[in-house]
Amino acid sequence: xxxxxxxxxxxxxDIIEWRLAPGTVLTxxxxxxxxxxxxxxxxxxxxxxxxxxxxxxxxxGVVVTDISLEDIDELFELRETLEGRAAALAAERGDAAxxxxxxxxxxxxxxxxxxxEPALQAYYDLVGRLDAAIDAAISNAYLxxxxxxxxxxxxxxxxxxxxxxxxxxxxxxEHAAIAEAIAAGKPRLAEAATTVHLHRSLSHxxxxxxxxxxxxxx
Amino acid sequence: xxxxxxxxxxxxxDIIEWRLAPGTVLTxxxxxxxxxxxxxxxxxxxxxxxxxxxxxxxxxGVVVTDISLEDIDELFELRETLEGRAAALAAERGDAAxxxxxxxxxxxxxxxxxxxEPALQAYYDLVGRLDAAIDAAISNAYLxxxxxxxxxxxxxxxxxxxxxxxxxxxxxxEHAAIAEAIAAGKPRLAEAATTVHLHRSLSHxxxxxxxxxxxxxx
DNA sequence: ACTTCCTTCAGTGTATACACAAATCCCCGC
DNA sequence: GCGGGGATTTGTGTATACACTGAAGGAAGT
Numbered sequence: 001x002x003x004x005x006x007x008x009x010x011x012x013x014d015i016i017e018w019r020l021a022p023g024t025v026l027t028x029x030x031x032x033x034x035x036x037x038x039x040x041x042x043x044x045x046x047x048x049x050x051x052x053x054x055x056x057x058x059x060x061g062v063v064v065t066d067i068s069l070e071d072i073d074e075l076f077e078l079r080e081t082l083e084g085r086a087a088a089l090a091a092e093r094g095d096a097a098x099x100x101x102x103x104x105x106x107x108x109x110x111x112x113x114x115x116x117e118p119a120l121q122a123y124y125d126l127v128g129r130l131d132a133a134i135d136a137a138i139s140n141a142y143l144x145x146x147x148x149x150x151x152x153x154x155x156x157x158x159x160x161x162x163x164x165x166x167x168x169x170x171x172x173x174e175h176a177a178i179a180e181a182i183a184a185g186k187p188r189l190a191e192a193a194t195t196v197h198l199h200r201s202l203s204h205x206x207x208x209x210x211x212x213x214x215x216x217x218x
Numbered sequence: 219x220x221x222x223x224x225x226x227x228x229x230x231x232d233i234i235e236w237r238l239a240p241g242t243v244l245t246x247x248x249x250x251x252x253x254x255x256x257x258x259x260x261x262x263x264x265x266x267x268x269x270x271x272x273x274x275x276x277x278x279g280v281v282v283t284d285i286s287l288e289d290i291d292e293l294f295e296l297r298e299t300l301e302g303r304a305a306a307l308a309a310e311r312g313d314a315a316x317x318x319x320x321x322x323x324x325x326x327x328x329x330x331x332x333x334x335e336p337a338l339q340a341y342y343d344l345v346g347r348l349d350a351a352i353d354a355a356i357s358n359a360y361l362x363x364x365x366x367x368x369x370x371x372x373x374x375x376x377x378x379x380x381x382x383x384x385x386x387x388x389x390x391x392e393h394a395a396i397a398e399a400i401a402a403g404k405p406r407l408a409e410a411a412t413t414v415h416l417h418r419s420l421s422h423x424x425x426x427x428x429x430x431x432x433x434x435x436x
Numbered sequence: 437a438c439t440t441c442c443t444t445c446a447g448t449g450t451a452t453a454c455a456c457a458a459a460t461c462c463c464c465g466c
Numbered sequence: 467g468c469g470g471g472g473a474t475t476t477g478t479g480t481a482t483a484c485a486c487t488g489a490a491g492g493a494a495g496t
Contacts, residue, residue, distance in 0.1 A: 003450065028478070038451045039478090040258070047262060051269040053363070060458080060477070074358040081303040081361070089295075140292040142371075143299070145271070146364055153360075221480070246448070256481045257448090278447070278488075 004041035007031075008048050015054050015064055016156045022066035026055065052152055067156060069206070075153055076202045080195060082147050086138050087178055087194040088187035094137030099183035102130050106179060109172035113165050123168065130175055137182070162208040174200065222259035225249075226266050233272050233282055234374045240284035244273065270370055285374060287424070293371055294420045298413055300365050304356050305396055305412040306405035312355030314401045320348050321397035327390035331383050341386065348393055355400070380426040392418065 011031070014020040032042040046062050049055040055062040067075075090099070105126055112123040131151070135144045174197035181190035229249070232238040250260040264280050267273040273280040285293075308317070323344055330341040349369070353362045392415035399408035 027476090029476090040450055040452090043478090044261070044265060047265055048269065051266065053360075071359075074360050077307075077358055078360045078364060081299060082364075085299045140295055141289075142271075142292050142296045142368070146296060146300075150360070245446090247446090258480055258482090261448095 002041065003037040004044040007035050007037055007042050007045035010035055011045055011049055012054065012152075015049070016152070016159065018156075018159055020064050022064050024064045025061040026064065027061050052149060054152065054156075067153070067160075069209070072157055072202070072205060072209075075150070075157065076198055079150055079154065080198050082143065082150065083134075083198065084191045084194045086134050086143060086147060087182060087190035089140065089143075090134045090137035091182045091185050091187040091190040093139060094133070094182050096183045096185065098133055098137075099179045102126075102133060103176050103179035103183055106130070106172050106176035109176075110169050113168045113172065123172070127171075127175060130179060134182070157205060160209050161205040162210075164208075167204050171197070171201065220259065221255040222262040225253050225255055225260050225263035228253055229263055229267055230272065230370075233267070234370070234377065236374075236377055238282050240282050242282045243279045244282065245279050270367060272370065272374075285371070285378075287427070290375055290420070290423060290427075293368070293375065294416060297368055297372065298416050300361065300368065301352075301416065302409045302412045304352050304361060304365060305400060305408035307358065307361075308352045308355035309400045309403050309405040309408040311357060312351070312400050314403065316351055316355070317397045317401035320344075320351060321394050321401055324348070324390050324394035324397060327394075328387050331386045331390065341390070345389075345393060348397060352400070375423060378427050379423040380428075382426075385422050389415070389419065 011020070011026070020026075026046060028039045028042055028046070031046075032039045035042065046055060046057070050057045050062055054065060056065050109123050109126060112119040112126075131147075135147065138144065174193065177193045178190060178197060181193050229238070229244070238244075244264060246257045246260055246264070249264075250257045253260065264273060264275070268275045268280055272283060274283050327341050327344060330337040330344075349365075353365065356362065392411065396408060396411045396415060399411050
């Protein structure tokens with residue numbers, strides 16, 4: 001693994017998991033020493049992060065970007081646009097058997113949610129497989145790319161919300177509805193189910209959202 | 219201006235204007251010598267280009283990406299999704315006077331189109347101002363960013379088509395219709411007008427498209 | 437003649453040194 | 467005591483040297 005990849009992954013995780021608070025300035029020498037690499041690969045990592053919008057390269061050093069409540073609204077507005085269309089396209093072009101299988105698994109998801117850590121991870125993986133199946137079904141590299149770049153920010157937002165078992169169970173049912181609509185080849189329904197799911201998701205995030213306090217070092 | 223910015227702008231223009239054929243491998247030492255800079259800033263430029271999708275960093279050296287006919291279809295599919303929604307949002311949130319003014323100017327655009335080079339540039343600027351006005355009106359940084367990253371590829375596609383005066387005149391009328399719908403505050407109509415415009419645009423591109431032959435150097 | 441191994445080399449990945457810009461801080465003058 | 471100007475420090479931008487890897491070409495053996 002290249003040093004720049006390692007630095008990118010480390011910094012990306014630190015930002016997504018809110019270990020690096022928004023507003024933190026990432027100095028090249030400091031971070032390169034922390035990660036045990038040189039400035040050159042670190043700069044590449046910072047460039048990638050800034051391209052994704054996780055950091056912003058303002059005048060002196062790059063700073064970790066913040067996510068405000070307005071940002072979350074904007075994020076979900078774009079998400080609704082992209083994923084709604086993606087679900088519709090998947091219903092038109094996707095393989096019914098694939099999504100039927102996913103739907104069946106999603107109906108059994110509540111058993112995973114109540115469980116401990118590994119079972120919960122299995123649930124998240126399942127949702128991830130639904131996303132991947134949609135990505136593959138739409139056969140549109142540009143749309144898939146746009147959604148991928150969105151998901152980075154969404155993971156960050158998800159960490160802000162309290163994902164209780166109740167919400168996760170409901171979300172699983174919503175996902176199952178999306179998979180069912182796609183499997184049935186109903187684009188309008190798939191888009192509507194996605195819209196419903198995203199609105200409920202957004203409501204939950206905004207309801208349980210607790211502002212992260214910035215950890216001012218020093 | 220930084221050396222990396224200069225390199226980025228130069229390479230970006232070379233690719234967009236099809237002076238660098240798809241499949242061309244951009245070697246770091248070669249390009250850095252050609253542009254009169256060092257490898258370090260050039261690498262940053264190549265990184266940005268690859269992030270945008272203008273180049274792909276496969277194993278050995280980065281290569282200029284190709285745009286196939288399927289790519290154009292996918293590109294316009296995403297474009298329809300994003301710009302349709304953007305037009306609708308602009309109709310909801312935009313300032314009527316701004317778009318009314320743009321509509322009036324677009325109605326006079328045919329006078330510019332017939333003219334020589336500078337007048338044609340004035341027309342392209344006018345269309346660009348409409349795009350910028352929509353970007354500003356939607357007040358959604360993520361959506362605006364997604365559209366910006368798309369436009370790079372669209373400029374590249376536009377260079378493939380023969381933009382005759384007839385098509386440009388029709389396009390101006392379609393743009394005027396979009397501006398009118400936004401000014402009138404009619405989201406559905408604005409989205410529909412955008413859809414119509416993009417489909418006509420796509421048809422024109424595909425009808426007049428001439429495949430670029432790759433210039434194999436040596 | 438074909439295959440295989442070794443050599444060589446082109447090219448990237450990384451580290452480091454140097455140059456330059458900006459911000460801060462201290463000292464001197466008032 | 468306060469303000470201004472210069473030095474110092476901090477950090478980025480760029481260049482270059484070195485290491486490593488993967489590929490291509492040739493030579494030798496079968």
